[in-house]
Amino acid sequence: MKHRIMLLMSLAVLSFSTLANTGVAFVHGTGHQTNAASDYWQWNNINSIRQGLANQNNYVVINCDFEQYMWDSRASGCLAGQLSSFISSKNITDLVVITHSNGGNVIRWIMSNPTYDSRYPNIISKIRWVNALAPSSKGTPLANAVMQGNVFESALGWLLGYKSNAVRMQQTSWMDYYNNNYLLGTAGRPSLPKTFYNVVGTDVETSIFDGDSYCGGYSLNLGLEITQAWLNSCSDGFLECSSQEGAGTTWFRDTARTSGREPLSHNQSRRKCFNLDVILRNDL
Amino acid sequence: MKNHNIHKTIILASLLAASQTSLAESSITWVKAPQMKTLPSLQQTKAATATQWQQQPVQYNIDAIDKVITAAENQGYVAESKSFYMDVNGADLTKGIDIPVASHSAVIRISSMGENIQIDGSQIELSQGPTQISKQVMATGEELNSIGMAVPEHTVAMKINHQPGALRLKLNGLKTANNDRFVIHVLEPESPYRLAMTTSKQLYQAGDTLTVKAELLAADSKLPIAMQGYISRPNGEKYADLKFTTDGDGQMVANLAQLPLASLNDGLWEVHTIAKSENADQTILRDVSSAFAVTVPTAQFNGQLKMTHAEIKLGIDNHMSSRYEASGLLMGHDKTGNAQPIAMLMTADWLSQGEATLSFKLPKLLINKSGLSAPFLVTQLNLKNQSLMAPVQQIDSGFQFNMK
Structure with a gap:
């Protein structure tokens, strides 16, 4: 009997692998994107990663308003709509989701709150796993820095420097509340229904004499010398490693897998830098 | 190392287990019956408009077998600043x-x-x-x-x-x-002086008293400080000033009674503080903020509890038409008598004002897969108003049931 069950399972796994229609979704971070393929991920990166698909047309680049709170219909509602359309139109049965930064929080909202929206369960059922590039799972002191303070000299002090609800939400004390009460996957909380794999940026290189500093755009990295003052020694210039590893499972820290053992700054982890695209491609 | 086949194997194993099971319902009781309270007026609290997808019922269970899940301690976040x-x-x-x-x-x-x-x-x-x-x-x-x-x-x-x-x-x-x-x-990243501030809880019940504690820490000591602070509502408006006094242990403490109701769709409540210390001819300034939430009791479990072959039905006394979610951690007992997690149960529906019901779907596949035995418990029972993004009621002890 046991042997028959094993044989049945093996055959079924084999047939599932053969029949699975794999797709990949690219989910951007904070910002209101209308052309994330060009403006956020860049086409050379997307085109390299999707080479790992049997059908290279089975990809979607999400464009939503992630200036909003993760539960907002313009954020997770928009993401659910675009993922549902992609799954339906391409008949996707096996979905790998690649997120960057706050995009990890938005997909984690969907996976943690499957009852919030009747579209969520079908999306979750299709997800194989999430590859979360530098997710801001525990927020960032840089959000604290731009949101806090300056409260007594001005009656509207909190408004000064106020950019978006997404930034407000990524303050560390806020993310602590949402992790404890609304999101799954942090220590002591129930696990997410699908695995959330973190790729962690541990350091930044900004030397003008180092060619590696230019990957992803040197000008994008100029402010890192300043922002690192708010962060501890293990960070990608925007997020501490403890935040990037705060939920789910760490797949790898940058230098363990990147070419030349190069670290990935926060901007480089969404670009075609140091073989990350090939690692993500091979994971499909 | 990622296993590309494991998720498929788990699905199949569950299906095979299902074919070998037949469970029947039995008794179900609260560990401690919910206390019915008079719910506050909700005239100023409005639910967000629901999308068509938020009008439909959803039941969902997440596998928690062999997972380490701890009860939420509801401790305030310790915010620090230099x-x-x-x-x-x-x-x-x-x-x-x-x-x-x-x-x-x-x-x-x-x-x-x-x-x-x-x-x-x-x-x-x-x-x-x-x-x-x-x-x-x-x-x-x-x-x-x-x-x-x-x-x-x-x-x-x-x-x-x-x-x-x-x-x-x-x-x-x-x-x-x-x-x-x-x-x-x-x-001042290299300064030894940091302001640490925390609230006594992260999630307060409506009407609770908020307590804020703060101290200015040097390398191995606390410095005397003058403190100011205030509370802001989720929409960012100032709610009330805080009056700090020393507690005799170098800490500054402020209390604020009767926290009011507010939708958390706008975000969280916040404490903002600023400290000043004059230390050996040196002036030290520090600011820090932190967040907390206050429940919005728009509904409550009314004590009705019923189990059918496939579902557990919970009675709700509802004072505001909204989308509500009930969730709880299903546990069973191992051979040594210890309770172990099986699944996180979740259910949500749009509920009109008045008497209502939310129903958990019994995860029989997971119960079988776990190998755990009765009595089964549903602990960490939570009722949330999803339209307000607000916790409504928590009953940690939950209820228990047997299955024949």
Whole structure:
């Protein structure tokens, strides 16, 4: 009997692998994107990663308003709509989701709150796993820095420097509340229904004499010398490693897998830098 | 190492287990019956408009077998800061202002709140007495925004080295009106002085008393401080000032009674504090903020509890038409008598005002797969108003049931 069950399972796994229609979704971070393929991920990166698909047309680049709170219909509602359309139109049965930064929080909202929206369960059922590039799972002191303070000299002090609800939400004390009460996957909380794999940026290189500093755009990295003052020694210039590893499972820290053992700054982890695209491609 | 086949195998194993099971319902009781309360008036609290997808019922269970899940401790977040903010006008900045610094290095950010007030790094003059202070590194608002630090557009930030004491900051050639506002944000990353502040809980019940505690810590001591603070509502408006007193142990404490109701769709409640200490002729300033939530009791479990072959039905006394979610952790007992998790049960539906029901789907596949036995418990029972993003009621002890 046991042997028959094993044989049945093996055959079924084999047939599932053969029949699975794999797709990949690219989910951007904070910002209101209308052309994330060009403006956020860049086409050379997307085109390299999707080479790992049997059908290279089975990809979607999400464009939503992630200036909003993760539960907002313009954020997770928009993401659910675009993922549902992609799954339906391409008949996707096996979905790998690649997120960057706050995009990890938005997909984690969907996976943690499957009852919030009747579209969520079908999306979750299709997800194989999430590859979360530098997710801001525990927020960032840089959000604290731009949101806090300056409260007594001005009656509207909190408004000064106020950019978006997404930034407000990524303050560390806020993310602590949402992790404890609304999101799954942090220590002591129930696990997410699908695995959330973190790729962690541990350091930044900004030397003008180092060619590696230019990957992803040197000008994008100029402010890192300043922002690192708010962060501890293990960070990608925007997020501490403890935040990037705060939920789910760490797949790898940058230098363990990147070419030349190069670290990935926060901007480089969404670009075609140091073989990350090939690692993500091979994971499909 | 990722296993590309494991998720498929788990699905199949569950299906095979299902074919071998037949469970029947039996008794179900509360561990401790819910206490019915008179719910407060909700006239000023409105639910967000629901999308079509939020009008439909959803039941969902998440596998928790062999997972380590701890009960939420509801401890306040401990916020710490080595920075402070100054709010200055254009006239003062043109004349020069003194910034008290307490260490040998700092990052100073100057942000203009005006839409057309450009700041150029070359305009900034820093000095300590006769000594000019040079800027080690500078970045513009555009450069900081490009890596995610969401500062205002007209911003300049710089790293400097200096002596502890007063630092003179002056902006030369600034084209500004006297009432134009600027924020000066000073971070002292290498300073030993940090302000630590926490609330007594992270999630308060409506009507609870909030307690805030704060202390200014040096390397191995606490410093005496003067403190101010206030509470802001989720929509950012100021709610009430805090009055701090010392507790005799070097901590500053403030209480605020009767926390009111507010939708958390706008975000969280916040505590904002600022501390000042005069220590050995040195002025130390620190600001820190933290967040908390207050439940919005728009409904409650009314004690009705029923189990059918496939579902557990919970009675709800509902005072506001909204989408509600009930969740709980299903546990069974192992051979040594210890309770172990099986699944997180979740169910939600749009409920009209009045008597209502939410139903958990019994995860029989997972119960079988777990190998755990009755009595089964559903602990950490939570009722949330999803339309308000608000916790409504928590019953940690939950209920228990047997299955024949």
